Amino acid sequence: MSATTSGATRRTGTRALETAARKARLLAAATELAREGGYDAVQMRDVAARAEVALGTLYRHYSSKDQLLLAAMLDQTEVLRARIDQRPPRAGTPAERVSEVLRRACRALEREPRVTAALVSAMFSSDPDAIDVKRAVGDQLRGIIETAVDGGGDADVEVEAVVEVLGSVWLSAMAFWAGGLTDAATMAQRLDRAAHLLLD
Amino acid sequence: MSATTSGATRRTGTRALETAARKARLLAAATELAREGGYDAVQMRDVAARAEVALGTLYRHYSSKDQLLLAAMLDQTEVLRARIDQRPPRAGTPAERVSEVLRRACRALEREPRVTAALVSAMFSSDPDAIDVKRAVGDQLRGIIETAVDGGGDADVEVEAVVEVLGSVWLSAMAFWAGGLTDAATMAQRLDRAAHLLLD
DNA sequence: GGTAGGATGAGAACGCGTTCTCATCGAGCC
DNA sequence: GGCTCGATGAGAACGCGTTCTCATCCTACC
Structure with missing residues (x-):
């Protein structure tokens, strides 16, 4: 029945x-x-x-505190990426687009500094069982940058390398910020300089 | 007496x-x-x-496990920097010099993978009392890159930004490697690409 | 020479991440 | 209806980073 x-x-x-x-x-x-x-x-x-x-x-x-926080971080990065995809930057050059996207992302992260710091800490934890989630989070961040660089276009090999470098800079900046080594303004400025350095 | x-x-x-x-x-x-x-x-x-x-x-x-490991890391980076300063790279372009220095540094770090992973873990710990040591370590790494970029010359503003980006990429690469997300070869290749991308 | 004070040794004690045990409950199977 | 089995609840127990306590010793000062 x-x-x-x-x-x-x-x-x-x-x-x-x-x-x-x-x-x-x-x-x-x-x-x-x-x-x-x-x-x-x-x-x-x-x-x-x-x-x-x-x-x-x-x-x-x-299965661990870090996996819990990384799951929360993956959620958050997916939301962030969706929100950015929904209203992609309209500025002209790739550098400007990337800069705007990163500035937006940083603003979103700074809105809840403690939360972000906790999630970033988990991202850099040494939990060996968390590799998959970390990779997923990294892919989200890289994807955000990639769509900002080529506005829907194809991905060059050179572009791929640039995206990788920008992702690394972003991660380092977040780690430094979460560790209390730099403030938010420095982080944003560093990202901006990196974007123009690599894309102009 | x-x-x-x-x-x-x-x-x-x-x-x-x-x-x-x-x-x-x-x-x-x-x-x-x-x-x-x-x-x-x-x-x-x-x-x-x-x-x-x-x-x-x-x-x-x-005062903590991470401070202990960071002290060991500072020791190690100082030794590394001294060794590199003692026999600086003689290759032609700045990109080649940086690439060689980073390759050498990575080889030194890979010689003791577990030690390096432990020290890098401490570098990304959230211990708020370890800011000073972390900054000192970061300065060492940045200094290594800086001397490789300008072979004793003066530091341009543009050069400074490039050094900063390369330092960020280096740190991210070590974090990914220490976290088990990439292997040593990938790390070295990523650093090489970043150096040529930024300095050629 | 005697004594106060800081450094060290030895080890208990505490906090929190993690694991383990056991009782209970609900869903699918006969 | 009775049964099995996986999920859950409740909480004890364990491991390791960290702190605390107290006895001892060595150095500096009078």
């Missing part, structure tokens, strides 16, 4: 939805705690408690 | 030397443990035991 099938499907769907909701609550709780006190304030017991989930369940879904 | 004075001086000198020797033993112990098992194998109790020093003494000299 189709009703039975649909009922069963709905029930399993419900279950899957519950799990998805739990994961979403976990990510939200981690982000909230990061917003309140940065990396150190994201304590696994607190994340689990705030998401109303047992500690073991948290670890079943995210 | 001069004998008394010299005796006292010798005694205080002895004391200072003992402290210096202790610090050196601590750095050596940390490096050894890192060589054997990377960042995770550098356990503070083990470092103290191997250096034949109490745990509290270790923490009096290096």
Whole structure:
């Protein structure tokens, strides 16, 4: 009977939805705690408690603190990329486009400094099991730059190298900023100079 | 009596030397443990035991694990820089000089992969008290590149920006390599491409 | 020569990431 | 309906970075 099938499907769907909701609550709780006190304030017991989930369940879904934060970071970078793709920069030269995109991205990241610092810390953690998520995040960042460089055009080999370098500079800048070595303005200026240096 | 004075001086000198020797033993112990098992194998109790020093003494000299590793890293980068300054590259163009220096530096770092990975991990740690040492290490790396770019000449503003970008790329490359995201060959190739891209 | 003070040794104690144990609950299967 | 099995909850337990306590010793000062 189709009703039975649909009922069963709905029930399993419900279950899957519950799990998805739990994961979403976990990510939200981690982000909230990061917003309140940065990396150190994201304590696994607190994340689990705030998401109303047992500690073991948290670890079943995210096998370490860094994986949890990296999942949040991947979410955030995907949102960022979608938002940028939705309203791509219209400035003329590639350098200007890249500069604008990076400036926009930095503004978005600076809006929640503690959160960003926590996520960037996770990006540079030495957790060997987090390679895949890190690669995914790196791909998002590289993709953001790439679409800004060639406005929909094909990717040259030379362009690819430029994108790679810009991605490296971006990552280093975020690491320095998250580590307290430079402020946001310096970071933005450094990115701007790099973009013009490489694309003009 | 001069004998008394010299005796006292010798005694205080002895004391200072003992402290210096202790610090050196601590750095050596940390490096050894890192060589054997990377960042995770550098356990503070083990470092103290191997250096034949109490745990509290270790923490009096290096206020955290990351500061200990960063001190070792600063040592290593200073040695590296001195060695490079002693035999500077003789290739023609700045790009070739930088490429050679970075290749040499990478070879030196790859000789002890676990040690380097541990030190780089510390470089990207979120320890807020380690800002000064991190800056010193960053200055060393930037200095290495700078002397390679202008072979003793003056530093242009443009040159300074190029050096900064190359330093960022170097740091990112080491972070990716230490995190297991790329291998040594990729790292070297990326640095080479960046040098030629920025200096040719 | 005696004494205060800082450095060291030895080790317990604490915090937090991570793992483990066990009880419970709900969904699919007979 | 009874059963099995994977997911979850609750919380203890473990490992390691870090801090704290207290005894001891050595140097500087009087």
